[in-house]
Structure formats: structure tokens, C-alpha cells
Amino acid sequence: MSQSNQQDEHSGPRIVVEQDGPYHVPGNVPLVRKVQVVSEYGEPLTWRTEGRIETNGDYLLCRCGKSAEKPFCDMTHLTESFDGTETADTDTTAERQKVFVGTGIVVKRDYTICCESGFCGTRSTTVEKMVADTADTAVRSNVIAMIERCPSGSFTYAVAADEPDIEPDLPQQIAATVEITSDGPIDGPLWVTGNIPIERADGQPFETRNRVTLCCCGRSNNKPLCDGTHRFPADE
Template sequence: MSGDERRRIVVLDNGPYVVYGRIPLRRKRKIVSEQDDSLGWETRETLQTEEIYVLCRCGRSGSKPFCDGTHAVIGFDGTESADVRLYEEVQHVHDGVGISAQRVGELCIHAAFCIGRTRPIAEMLADTDDSDVRSNVMGRIGDCPSGSYSYALQRDGNPIEPDLPQAISVLEEENDQASALWVTGGVPVFRADGQPLETRIRMTLCRCGQSDNKPLCDGTHRKIGFRDENTVSGGTPESDRSP
């Protein structure tokens, strides 16, 4: 079995995420404008890991993002309710000029790339005959960490996804508020019952413990003001914005 085939994330029943295959783990912070417009992601540091490591899912670990067993102490309820149907089975399609945008609202974590400072993607699509507007829409969709939004060049066309490596990113908001675990590059994720979630180029897993769409993030971390107190840091800082 090759290294890529060994790479996977397994959700434990009422417990953490077990990560196999030495999948790179790093921190990323959202970049915003002076007007609070979401612009992109900054890679901050790579965390040291072993071949197999365990990430907190209950949100209460004292060594975040890693698990320290607190889930067992607090009786964490990690019941999973995420839809296991394929993205294309539940997507809503919105056509523009030279672009067809798809969206699954249940995957949204409210990272706000689809909103824009002046108007949301849903409104911008009406003006995509302007290539600058179309490019803006494509860029915003490409920065959506959960892949709630995706796009093709035409309805029923092949989806165009950003070229993202196999990695897990611990996301942080611009105000030091903690966010989700961003899984990229098509890493398989298995529920506690052994059933796989659809393998996608990008998806976001809950790490505050409060999502109503477990194991996926639903943006609840923003509502509860989830933060990363007692975090583990270390590794190699990175200053580039590349995935």
C-alpha cells in the first residue's frame, strides 16, 4: 500500500479524529481587507506530527489541535448527522455567462468568501459577461474552504477545483477566533460507523464540538466564539499564501 493509499481520517465514536499516513498539519489564518472583506488564506506554521496522530473533535482539549482525552471526561456527544449523499445529488445550480456555480448550503461554514464587500456571488453571476466579474467569482469560489460553492464553465461541465495538496489545516479567523479543520487534496474521511463521506478536494471538519452537521463544520464556532486556548504550537513557520 502506497503512502497516499494509507492516508485517511477516521472519526471515532464520540471521540476524536485519527489521522493516518503522516498527513501534513499546518495552521492557516484568513486574510481580510480593511473593510472586513475575505481575501484569502495565509499559511502560518507546520505542526510536527507522527505517522498517526489524533485531533480534538470535542473542542475541549487542553492541547489543541491534538486530542488529550477530554472527550471521555466530559461525555462528549459526537453523534454524526452529515448527509452522506454525493455533492451533485443535493447541489443547487446557478448559471452565469461562461460559468455555472453550484452550491450545497449545508456545507457552508460562513467563511464569507461568497458574500463580498459589495454583493454576494449569487448577484455577481448576473454580470459574468464581464470577465473581471467572472474572474472575481471564480477566485472567491476557489477560496471557499468547505467547497460549499464550486463551479464549472458550463452547466453539467466538469467541476474546476483549486490544486490543493493532501493536508489538514487548522483554520483561524482574522480576530484570533478558531475555526474548522480544512481537509484538502482528496483525503478520505470515514465516519465512526465505517461509512465513507464523499471524498472531495476540500471539506471542513468540526473541531468546536458543537456543529449540528457532525463530523462536518456548520459554522457554529463563530456563534459560540470558539477559541484555541491552550494550543500546541511549533514547527516551521511559512509566510507564503500558497495552499
């Protein structure tokens, strides 16, 4: 590969995980803030965009969870002895998915990348349980809507086993999310959309996906991916 081709390959939007440090985001990736909209019962329903966050085109996002300038990195990780060791698999989600076959829909789930955002269930049911009732097109439509709101891409779907997955049309951007819990709003993961390449600190790429949630609390056991640990109190 020529030097010019190598430069072109690395000039577009991407996210590079720095060793025990922040996410380096070159390529003018838009950064926004999104807040969960929940029902009167606390069930996540959708996302509300609360504006764009100004950047300089090439920026660093906090990964340790201790920055005073979130979502940006302020180098606090250097004084907090942050261990950002990456343990998430770099194979494909297709290798890990469990498949649920319904009527007119095939639901797939990779449990290893779930971020516990809660869009896949209500107080009375879950997507997995609803699959059995998808002969009812209203149920099927609701299952599709719930899957498409899953920020991590843990849930995907196709209309038949031999058909490709259908993905929501999402922009290339990163969202600093806020989740609504019974104890009030909390910082959620960084939600990456639009098939932005993500690269490990050692240069190895992760599977490029339309929906990815990255840990920004510093406590995930599946770094750099979010595993929902931020929803539980930190051990002091």
C-alpha cells in the same frame, strides 16, 4: 479482496472519525496552520500559511473543542461527555446543489456543507448576485477566485453545464484554521484538502472531496462537518 489489498487500501492518507472521540489521522498527512487575511472592512480575502505543525505521522485531532493541546486530542472528551453523533449526509453534493447559470460559468452551491467562512461575499455583494454580471470577464474572474477560496467546497463551478467542475490544485493536508472576526481571532474548522478519504465511526465513507471543513468546536449540528456554529457564542 486479498488481505494485502485490504492493507494497501487503508495504508494511505485518510481520516477516521472515532465514535464520540477525535479524528484519527493515519498516513503521514501534513498538518499546517492557516490564518484568514481580511480587508480593512473585515472581509475574508485569502489564507496565509503560518507553518507546519509537527506530528508523528499518525495522530489524533480534537473534535470536542475542549482539548488543552489543540489541534491535538488530549482525551478531554472522555471527561466532558462529548456527543459526537454524526448527522452529515453521506450522499453526494451533486444531489443537493442549487445551480446558478451565468455567462461562461455555471456556479453550484450545496448549502448544507457551508461553514460560514465568508469568502463568498463582500460588504456589497455575494457570489450568487455576481453571477448575473459574469458577461464581464473581470466579474467572472472574481467569482472564480472567491469560489476557489471557499474552504468547505460549498461552492463549485464549471465553465458549462455539461462540463466537469474545475477545482483548485490543493495539496493533501489538514489545516488548523484561524478566522478573523470583529471580536478578534477565533479557532476555525479543520480544513481538509486534496481528496483525503473521510470515514464515519461506523465505517461508512463520506464523499471524497477536494475541500472539506471538519468541526473541531464540538457544537456543529452537521457533525463531523463544520456548519459555522463556532462563530457564535456557546450556550453556557
